[in-house]
Structure formats: structure tokens, C-alpha cells
Amino acid sequence: xxxxxxxxxxxxxxxxxxxxxxxxxxxxxxxxxxxxxxxxxxxxxxxxxxxxxxxxxxxxxxxxxxxxxxxxxxxxxxxxxxxxxxxxxxxxxxxxxxxxxxxxxxxxxxxxxxxxxxxxxxxxxxxxxxxxxxxxxxxxxxxxxxxxxxxxxxxxxxxxxxxxxxxxxxxxxxxxxxxxxxxxxxxxxxxxxxxxxxxxxxxxxxxxxxxxxxxxxxxxxxxxxxxxxxxxxxxxxxxxxxxxxx
Ligand code: SAM
Numbered sequence: 670x671x672x673x674x675x676x677x678x679x680x681x682x683x684x685x686x687x688x689x690x691x692x693x694x695x696x697x698x699x700x701x702x703x704x705x706x707x708x709x710x711x712x713x714x715x716x717x718x719x720x721x722x723x724x725x726x727x728x729x730x731x732x733x734x735x736x737x738x739x740x741x742x743x744x745x746x747x748x749x750x751x752x753x754x755x756x757x758x759x760x761x762x763x764x765x766x767x768x769x770x771x772x773x774x775x776x777x778x779x780x781x782x783x784x785x786x787x788x789x790x791x792x793x794x795x796x797x798x799x800x801x802x803x804x805x806x807x808x809x810x811x812x813x814x815x816x817x818x819x820x821x822x823x824x825x826x827x828x829x830x831x832x833x834x835x836x837x838x839x840x841x842x843x844x845x846x847x848x849x850x851x852x853x854x855x856x857x858x859x860x861x862x863x864x865x866x867x868x869x870x871x872x873x874x875x876x877x878x879x880x881x882x883x884x885x886x887x888x889x890x891x892x893x894x895x896x897x898x899x900x901x902x903x904x905x906x907x908x909x910x911x912x913x914x915x
Contacts, residue, residue, distance in 0.1 A: 698739050701751035706734045708753040712768045719904040725775040732801035741792040760812050764792040773875045777850040779803050788838030789854035793819030806831045809838035837913035841867040855911040856885045868892045881910035
């Protein structure tokens, strides 16, 4: 696993015309996107012990192969949009590394009927991946300009099953709870109790837990059908901190 903490891998220089083909958009970034998918597959093999699997769900990999990441990064980063590393999106925030997005999504066991909450919309990329797999995605972003831009970009991409809200995701989104799956994409010092409360029995949450300027642990939270909660540490990660007044 080479690039979990954001080191650059391959340089990809492509230009950006989009060509609609049979209902899907073939674009000139397709080769770069496929190279990114191959890198994710290699990283998964290298971390198979921690993940307890050699390959991710093919549905997750199909989503990684189809979401146009280049439409969700700032224009000046178009040429590196498919590098397997986090990228800056302004306001001190990042779009997460594709490998991390893929494993977090995989760990949630999302089905086409799932209703999913994301805390930390950022660029909207993780929300788009989730929306390829789930019935409905609710996503909360605390930095207003980021949330507004993500909402606009996701609308332009045609996602009609994503609702973006501006606010503090620590408290979840009670009106739409309970959720089959919850993903938190910023590091918390603890698992927010409101999110545990809003997780459906039988549901899963994935969240980076740890101190803000240190390596954190990606934690999988599972709630069984009786409502008992268990946690499992998956692997070390580094995320921007979960902010807000909590
Ligand atoms: N999921 C994003 C993507 O695909 O681009 C990446 C998210 S970035 C690593 C973390 C995001 O969480 C930032 O945009 C940050 O502003 C947001 N965030 C931090 N604390 C938050 C909170 N309490 N509620 C909602 N969003 C929060």
C-alpha cells in the first residue's frame, strides 16, 4: 500500500472533452480512471490481511470506475484528478484518496435499498460513489461554500438521490434516520453518540477515530439486530479533523 498518506504516484496528463455513449459518459479521462482502479486493486491486495479480503465488492469497483472524479476537483487539479491520493479542495480540506473511499464504501455493505448518511461532503466524490450503490444518500458539510459547490456539481452530474445539507454532522440528520449505513469522512476523537443512535439495527458505520494531528484508526461500527454495538479497527489512516461545536 503506497499512497495512503497522500504521496504522489503517477502523473496523469489528460484533457477534458466528454462524449456521451449509450447513456453513459465516455470521457477522455477514462484511461486515467481505469489506471486508478488498478492501483486501488493492488493496494487492496497489499492490505488484504487488514481488510480480511483480497478484492472489494465488484459493485464498489464499478462505481469507482464510473464516477468522474475530475468533475469534482478544482480546475487546476484536472491533470492529477485520478492520482490515487488526496487532493486539496480549498478551505483547508481534501477530497479523500480513492483507495480509502473504496474500502470505506466496501466496508458498509451497501445494497440498492440502502439509505446512507455521510458526514463530511467535501467535494461530493464519496457521496457520488455511495449514490451509485444506494437508494438515497444524505450528506452533511459544515463549510458552506464547499457544501454549496458539491450540491451544484452533483446536480450537474445528474445525481437525484443525494441530498446535501449545510451543518454540523456530529448530530446526524434525525429527520431521515435511521440509516442502514453511516460514513464519517473526518477524524473524530470519539464515535458521536447521535450517529450510533441513528444507525439502524443491522447497520454499519465507518469512521476515522483519533487525535487530529496524528494517525487515526479507521473503525468499523456494527449494530446487531438486538441493537448491540461492536467496533473493529481496520487500519491506520490520516484524515482532516471533524470540527464543530460539539
Ligand atoms: N467525503 C469528502 C469527499 O469525497 O471529497 C472528503 C471529505 S474531507 C476529508 C472532510 C470534510 O468533512 C471536509 O469537507 C470538512 O469540512 C468536513 N467536516 C469536518 N467536520 C464536519 C462536521 N462536524 N460536520 C460536517 N462536515 C464536517
